[in-house]
Amino acid sequence: MSKSVYSVGAFLAGAIVGGVAALLLTPKTGSELRSEISDFAEEEVQKVKNAASRLRKEAKENQEAE
Numbered sequence: 001m002s003k004s005v006y007s008v009g010a011f012l013a014g015a016i017v018g019g020v021a022a023l024l025l026t027p028k029t030g031s032e033l034r035s036e037i038s039d040f041a042e043e044e045v046q047k048v049k050n051a052a053s054r055l056r057k058e059a060k061e062n063q064e065a066e
Contacts, residue, residue, distance in 0.1 A: 008051050016044055 019040050023033065 005055060008055070012044070012048060012051065015047075019044070 020037075023036055023040060026033075028036070
């Protein structure tokens with residue numbers, strides 16, 4: 001795989017770990033924390049879907065160029 005694929009994966013992993021750490025270290029009530037975690041998870045899932053879509057498109061374009 002290309003270096004950009006690994007870079008995207010590393011970025012997403014870092015974003016997820018950092019976000020979860022920030023959420024868990026912030027003193028909040030249980031319902032607030034659950035709501036924030038849910039919102040965060042939805043946003044990250046959307047980011048992963050977007051990244052996967054871009055990578056599929058790039059792979060298809062590269063395959064067609066060959």
